[in-house]
Amino acid sequence: MSGHPYWSQAKQYQQQPSKQQPVRQQTPQQGGRQRRGVRDDFSDEWVGKEVESEVARGTNVVILRGKVVDVSKYWLKLLVDGGVVYVNKAVVISIKPRQ
Numbered sequence: 001m002s003g004h005p006y007w008s009q010a011k012q013y014q015q016q017p018s019k020q021q022p023v024r025q026q027t028p029q030q031g032g033r034q035r036r037g038v039r040d041d042f043s044d045e046w047v048g049k050e051v052e053s054e055v056a057r058g059t060n061v062v063i064l065r066g067k068v069v070d071v072s073k074y075w076l077k078l079l080v081d082g083g084v085v086y087v088n089k090a091v092v093i094s095i096k097p098r099q
Helices: 003-015
Strands: 052-055 058-069 074-082 083-088 093-096
Touching: 052 074, 058 083
Parallel strands: none
Antiparallel strands: 052 058, 052 093, 058 074, 074 083
């Protein structure tokens, strides 16, 4: 099979020095703000605040009232009635400031 024209061309192609694409320099956008990355969520705005959140538990909706102690990518850490409750963000329906 090494005598087949396809394999000889493939060998030649592999032996050629690679041509690297030049790196494009980013220039600041003219006339205003620069574009930033996409924001995942607003969890950091809730840290330290009293909140009321609706959480889905199966087919039921449970309302949790407490203080947001910490946040991570997937979890909220709430202080509810003196105890810590960890809530997965996937089950949070809504969250609003408590009055």
